[in-house]
Amino acid sequence: MASGFALTATHLIKDFGAKRAVDGVDIAVPQGSIYGILGPNGAGKTTTLRMLLGIIDPDSGVRELLGTTRPRSVSDRVGYLPEERGLYPGMKAREAIAFMGALRGLPWAEGRARADDMLADAGLGDAAGDKIKKLSKGMAQFVQLLGSIVHRPELIVLDEPFSGLDPVNQERLEALILAERDRGATILFSTHIMGHAERLCDRLAIIAGGKLRYEGSVAEARATMPIQAHYTPREDSPALAGLLPPEAVRDNGGYIFDVPDSGMEALLATLLECGHGVAGLSLERPSLHDVFVKLVGEETVEKMEAEAEHAA
């Protein structure tokens, strides 16, 4: 981990039968960061995570987890919330958390004590002695989440952690992720909901169709698209269009255009000099949504948003 990365992978490939589920994905997750893998359902996110954790082996490609190429050997230092949630229905919430900790090397007694604290912190203190089958789906999911971090892992991998949670629990989860980051853990999570990625992630990877479409910070992602200017002149005249970039379109008595590479200042100076004045001017950074549309196409994004709505 001298590299400063908790996790790196180069050119991961995985086929299921004739279908290529993951097609040459590269990822580098800096230590102590929150990293998102964003993509529609079936994009290969889960398969990628499973390969990174060593649950399955890739057909080709190299991965390094917490400084080793044998990810299973460091499983005690990793926490994982699988996409397919599941706990023993007959187990009490406290025991379920302690059991998951014990699998990762945490003594049972310590696990139980931490379980009580964590459940209380999450506002689920009353549920500690309840059997999993008595809890609501969202509560059970939260119990499983607590179970996957009870041993205080260095790396936390969460597969679609927000799906199935109501807005209150989603907020709780966001707070929990930030708290774990502050504790010093590295967090990697997959999601198909852009809002979470945008709010939480230091860096993200966008995967669609098994391929990596983008890797970098949210700001960098946005920077791949120019800033948009919405300019409304005080004095409009036909000559104005000649001064603006050629792709500028009229909108509501004003113009919308990409801020030129030379910056807004020079253009603004020219506009003022020519006496068009400024009745309104706004510069808008492109949203992650726009970046996503550009990277994976309108159709995929629409599909993803429909899924997100469906899940909610």
Add this chain to the structure above:
Amino acid sequence: MTSHFRQAAVIARRDFIATVATPAFLMFLLAPLFMLIFALVGGTGARMIADSGDDAQRIVIVADADYGARIEAADARIRPTFPGAIAPPALERREPLHDAGGAGAEAEAHALFSESGIDVAAVLYDVSENPRLLVGPGADRDADYLALLADTAARDARSGVPPGEPVTEIAREPFERTSATIGGQQSLGFTALFLLFLLTLLLAGQTVSVLAEEKGNKVIEILAAAVPLEAVFLGKLIGLFGVALLFIAFWGTIALIGFSALPDSRTAMASLDPAIGFGPFMALAVIYFAMGYLLLGAVFLAVGGQANSMREIQMLSLPITFFQMGMFGLASAAAASPGSTLALFAELFPFSSPFAMVAKGASDAALWPHFAAILWQLLWVSITIALGARWFRKGVLKSGPSVFRRLGQALRGKAA
């Protein structure tokens, strides 16, 4: 490696507690009791019906009181040598109404068969001069007995011995057996083999459904992510083995108490003394049960792991039972002919080895083959677990490149 055992222990603990702390386990534990009760009730009922029928059965002699007394005396001496269940029907005497040798006597004997109130199996008449025996259907054995009585009475009569008087005085001395009989050793070997088989048949089959359950409640995702599959398999096996041991300890204790309460238990123990010694034999039986359970359980676990539904599990249970029967047959054949090539094969073949070796312990005093066998079986337990885990990883989790695919690519590469 130690962490694998630690992880396996976590899984074993969970499985053991989850299995034992349920009402269903009580049913499981007490299942043999239901069987015993039904067997007892059924057996008693059947015996009552049989007894009530048997009570009416008779063998009849048509003889005067004088000669009849001789036959009755012979009956009194010979009958006690038969155990109750196979004793001949009760003897009854009828006064002859006609002269011996005439048609009247014959008609009288025939008429006895249609008498109501008794079932006549055989009739002996014309006893003193020229005895004749009328044998009912399926009563040859009873007729033999009646003939023996008549013959004994005739001998006594000719040599002038009073009825029922013994002609020799025979002194009896009890002998306490302290060494094993060969028959006892072999039957002990076979009994142990059968018990081991029965227990593994009843208990090891449970492992089939374990992984299907984990796949069903999706916990396999948690386990597979946290723990190597080998440790998952081992933990599952040990957890269920603990349940099996609890079951055996419970019934074993009851059986032992019952056995020691029998009046002849000490003598019975002496005649069953295994060649290797009773203590070591019992220890080996426990170890071989463990080995048999782990070996067969690992196979069933691996096979069951590939199944996707309870229906498939049920389909699998038949070949699995046949596999166990096969191992039992192989080991029994080996026990019947110790020292043969077949016996050696059964002792070496990993999945029949525990059964064959326990039978060997009853009749062969050498201890070292058992140490070798236990190590050999342990090796196969780990091989089976490793192969099962690998199969699960490839077949269910679809991990790593497929061997066939690689082969196909290599072939295509060559062709191109």
